[in-house]
Amino acid sequence: MGWNTSVLFRQGITADEAVDDLAITEFSGETVEAEQATSALKPDALYAAESGGWAQVWNPMMDLVMGWEPTDTATALIAFFSSVSSTYGFSLFTDGERTRHFVYAEGEIVEDEGTPLASEAGIEVPSWGPDENYIWAVITAVTGLTYDESLQYRVYPVG
Template identity: 75%
Template sequence: MGWNTSVLFVKGVTADEAVDDLAITEFSGELVEADRATSALKPDALYAADPAGWAQVWNPRMDVVMGWEPTGPVDALVVFFSSVSSTYGFSLFTGGERTRHYVYAEGAVVEDEGTPLPVEAEVALPSWGPDEDFLWSIITAVTSLRYDGNVRYRVYPV
């Protein structure tokens, strides 16, 4: 099964603050497991948690997180996975400025701005190009986070 979702990581804020920045403020009161939050099983919600100093907001429909821009001097990472269309990408913001942006779609690099991160040269890519493992390497290098099935996510209907 491939990943088809997007996620925003913001350093030093709570899950509620990260969602508020997306103009979504109504926490439903529901908590869900990581596999539900990171998948498209219920795409009409955002899923947020804040383990280890990085808020993360998962957006399975990929319509809210993708256009996110910082409003202040924050460190953040926006990542999107679309295995259906073989499209993968990320934008890294350092101190509120976009310092790296990379998009790979259907066999070709379509956007490549900023200095590549050291981890990009370290990841062994499959013959078809960047994939979920590549993006998780980026996520881990930037945030020190790995996929954790034990994290519980707050549900914010959209």
């Protein structure tokens, strides 16, 4: 599957609180499976769920999540995947401050700020560079979560 989406993981809050933090508050009453929530099949919505002490908000349009900044002492991770343009990256926030930011695009590291995570050294990087597997390995290292196809996501229409 080609990933073209972004996600915000927030520790210790509910999915509704994470969506509220993005200024979207209307839950549609609909839930969807992980495949729809993590893809661009219906890009005009946010998809939120909770798992393992983390709220996750998927944003297929990559506009709301990518602009998120903490307003508190949040522990959060933003990750994005754009397999169409071979662009992948993440930002880690610890105690409300961005402590790590990494972006790889079309064969080059274009942004590399903060101290690399210890887990980054152990992630296998394919010959073509970091990809969705690399980003998922970072997500798992930070949150303890993996892709869970059985997770149900609440739908929050945007626009």
